Amino acid sequence: MHSVFQSLSELHRPLPSKQPLLRKAWLRLSDQASPFFFGSGAEAGVQDNLVEVVRRNPAAASRLLYTTALFSSAGNAVSAGSCFVFLWIHWQLCATCDRPLRWWLLLQACIQLVQMPVRMALLYCVCQVEESGTGLEDWVVQLTSSKAWRLSKNLAIFQYGWFVLGMVWWMHTDSCPDCPAVSTLTAAVMSLSAVRATLAIAIFRALFRDGDLSVQEPAAAGATREQISALPAFRFTKALCDDQDAPCSICLSGFADGTLLRRLPCGHEFHRQCIDRWLRRNKRCPLCMASIECGPLRHRALEH
Known part of the structure; x- marks a missing residue:
């Protein structure tokens, strides 16, 4: 994170007196606005989903953010400018x-x-990645932990409701004799918003494959015959069992005297046939999911 702040401070360092007055004023203004648009990264209680997207695939995320930010900024400028001029x-x-x-x-x-x-x-974050030598994730963390980002997200929720209300008003407009173009402009603004959302989804799906954002769980590995045979087996005796009503958690049948059981390193016991069949598909205990390769001492340490 320090590299991002260092890049920002270098960008807004004091300028010599020969610099144009307008540029000095602009850099002074941007220096004061930086804390509003770029937080410390530790201010966000819950990390924004955008950070996870960048972390999973920085190259694709860079292209996605650059395209959508550029198109959204241009779309906002065109839409807002047209509305202001018309009104x-x-x-x-x-x-x-x-x-x-x-x-x-x-x-x-x-x-x-x-x-x-x-x-x-x-858009500035994406452009500064190559110039500053810092990672895109650092810039996005700074941006998404800022007050400006949180305000923008809350405003987006309000905008969604306002969009729905405008759609209802537009669909139920029966007459506008002196200014029929207002209905056309309203439809155009709504259409532009829909096109922008559709384009963002299309770009996202084009850049990210189905597995890029999903957590890939490792496939369950079965135990070998040698590993299964090495586990202790014994005959069940009610006289030596404190909990006589406890059934086998795999077949849900109780233990009868003389039944052959097998005990896993975690301490759980099952019918030998039941647990042997289970372990050939998955070497983890079906109750606590501890691996049979994890010894008893290590398992107790993990529990605590």
Whole structure:
């Protein structure tokens, strides 16, 4: 994490007095805004899912984040700009609609405008990976633990509900005599949002195979005949058993006097035939999942 902060501090180091005043002001502003967009990494109580995606396949995640962030930023700019220009010209005319579509467009444009800095920060993270020499995961951890990222996620939830409300208003709009174009613009904004979501899903599936994000569990390995034969076997006697009603956990049948049992290193006992058949497929105890290769002392240490 230190390398990321070092890269940010070097980027915003003081400039000589010969630098243009505008550039000085911009770098000073960006230096003050950095703590809002890049956290320490330890501020997030639960790690964001995006970090896990980056950790599993950094190369594919880099292409995914760059493409979606660039397209989303451009889409937000086009959508918000179109709405603001349209409403500036036709605000009074849109008041004749039987549904408040102008207010939906105004708030939708404001939401998209507010989300743009976070998307640009994500794009900045991807671009800085090669220049700073740090890993993408470090940058994404910094971004996803920031206040700006948490605010953006909460805003995205609100935007989803606002989108559904706008869809209901648009579908039930019967008349808008003085400004029919407002309904067309509303449909276009909704369509652009749907296209962006579809494109993001398509890019994700194209870059990540089915196994890239799933936890691959190792296949269960069976025990060899020698390992099974080395386990102690004995005849069951009720007089020596404290819990006489305990059945075999595999066949759920009780133990009768003289029945041949086998005891695993973890201490659990089963019918010999039952556990031998189980161990040929899986060398772990069916009760506690301890391996028969784990000795009794080691098993007790793991329990504690």
